[in-house]
Amino acid sequence: MNIQRLVSNMLESNVYIIEKDNKVIIIDCGCELEMVVNAVGSRKVVGIFLTHGHYDHSKYCNQYAEKFNVPIYANKKICETLKDSEAIYSEDGSIINDLKRFKFIENDCTLNIDCFKIECFSCGGHCSCCECYLIDGNLFAGDVLFERSVGRTDLKGSDKSEMYDTLCKLENVNFERVFSGHGEGTSREEQQKNIKVYKRFLTR
Numbered sequence: 516m517n518i519q520r521l522v523s524n525m526l527e528s529n530v531y532i533i534e535k536d537n538k539v540i541i542i543d544c545g546c547e548l549e550m551v552v553n554a555v556g557s558r559k560v561v562g563i564f565l566t567h568g569h570y571d572h573s574k575y576c577n578q579y580a581e582k583f584n585v586p587i588y589a590n591k592k593i594c595e596t597l598k599d600s601e602a603i604y605s606e607d608g609s610i611i612n613d614l615k616r617f618k619f620i621e622n623d624c625t626l627n628i629d630c631f632k633i634e635c636f637s638c639g640g641h642c643s644c645c646e647c648y649l650i651d652g653n654l655f656a657g658d659v660l661f662e663r664s665v666g667r668t669d670l671k672g673s674d675k676s677e678m679y680d681t682l683c684k685l686e687n688v689n690f691e692r693v694f695s696g697h698g699e700g701t702s703r704e705e706q707q708k709n710i711k712v713y714k715r716f717l718t719r
């Protein structure tokens with residue numbers, strides 16, 4: 516499996532292009548379409564996944580879905596975020612109303628899409644609609660886990676106690692590396708320390 520990281524102009528959010536056998540999954544949609552089309556090249560896109568609804572991660576989702584003709588997978592609660600001009604945190608009050616290309620994930624589950632096995636975990640706290648995806652030991656964590664930090668819990672849709680529960684859940688997920696919504700990837704060891712620190716911090 517090959518993982519490529521693209522960095523957007525919008526709060527430097529990451530888009531991941533994950534490839535296996537010439538098939539591609541895209542995680543998050545903050546980079547302009549052209550940049551993603553160039554990165555994908557002639558490979559076949561088989562699905563788009565959103566880690567949560569914040570605009571720096573979701574802005575171009577319908578453009579990607581239309582271009583590559585594939586569904587957008589996301590936590591069911593994303594509807595509340597995308598249609599709420601305060602919760603989506605777009606720079607100009609834009610919302611995303613057109614959800615016909617979405618396939619909603621309701622419970623923790625495993626999706627098999629083409630050659631990819633994707634384990635999905637609902638991870639509220641930063642935002643009620645956060646979903647983390649485990650693919651071959653790589654956890655795509657959106658704004659839940661960062662290098663020496665976790666996602667903000669002071670935003671609309673945030674919940675500190677949900678973040679605590681999410682950290683407890685992720686502690687038990689069998690990942691080797693974490694790929695965050697912003698910044699560089701981190702190892703399991705780094706995240707084990709990080710999670711421990713923030714579990715203490717959140718219950719203070």
Ligand SMILES: [Zn+2]
Nearest residue numbers: 567569641658
């Ligand atoms: Zn966010």
